[in-house]
C-alpha cells in the first residue's frame with residue numbers, strides 16, 4: 001500500500017475505492033482499524049481520523065498508532081483532509097487551502113517517536129513540514145479541475161475540543177491563516193516516519209469573533225458536506241499521479 005488517505009471531520013469514506021474491506025493493524029501503541037480498497041488498480045488505504053462513527057475527539061486520537069500502522073503497511077504518501085476555521089477574510093467558507101506551515105498551540109499531546117527511550121536524542125528538520133511534491137501535485141490538479149484552492153496556508157493547531165475565544169482568534173490571526181485541532185502531531189509523526197504528508201483544509205467557518213455569530217459543530221459538518229465532493233474528485237485524480 002503506497003498511498004493512504006486520512007479523512008477528518010465529515011469524511012468517513014473515500015467513496016471511490018472498489019471492494020473496500022476493513023483491516024486491523026496492531027502497533028506498539030495500540031490497534032488501528034482502517035479500510036483498504038483498490039483505486040485504478042492500486043491498493044489505497046483510508047483511515048477515519050476520528051473513527052468511523054466520529055467518536056474520538058482531537059486530543060484523544062491515537063496519532064502514534066495511526067502513523068505507525070500506515071508506515072507498517074508500506075505507505076509512502078498520505079493525503080489528508082481537515083475542517084478549519086478561517087482567520088482571514090479572503091479565506092471564505094467552502095474554500096480549500098493546501099497547507100504549507102503550522103504553528104503548534106497544543107498542550108498535552110504525545111507528539112514524537114523520539115522520546116529518548118533508547119538514549120538517542122533526535123531533532124528533525126521542519127523547514128518544509130508538508131511534502132512539497134505532493135502539495136504541488138494537489139495544486140496543479142486543482143487548477144485542472146477548476147477547483148478554487150489557496151496554494152499556501154499556515155495552520156494554527158489548538159488543543160480543543162472547545163472552539164476558540166475571540167481573544168485567542170485575534171492573536172492567532174496575527175500568526176496564521178486557518179485554525180483547527182488535529183494537524184499536530186499528525187504531520188510531525190508522519191515526517192518522523194519519513195512519509196510524504198500533505199493536507200487539504202476545507203474552510204467551514206470564519207473563526208470566533210471574525211464571525212459575530214456563535215460557532216456550532218453542526219455548521220462545520222454542514223459546510224463540509226457541501227464541499228467534500230471537490231476533495232474526493234481532487235484526491236481521485238491525485239492518487240495515480
Ligand code: HPA
Pocket residue numbers: 083084085086158163164179180181204205206207208215220
Ligand atoms: N476552530 C477550530 N477548529 C475548527 C474550526 C474552528 O473555528 N472550524 C472547524 N474546525
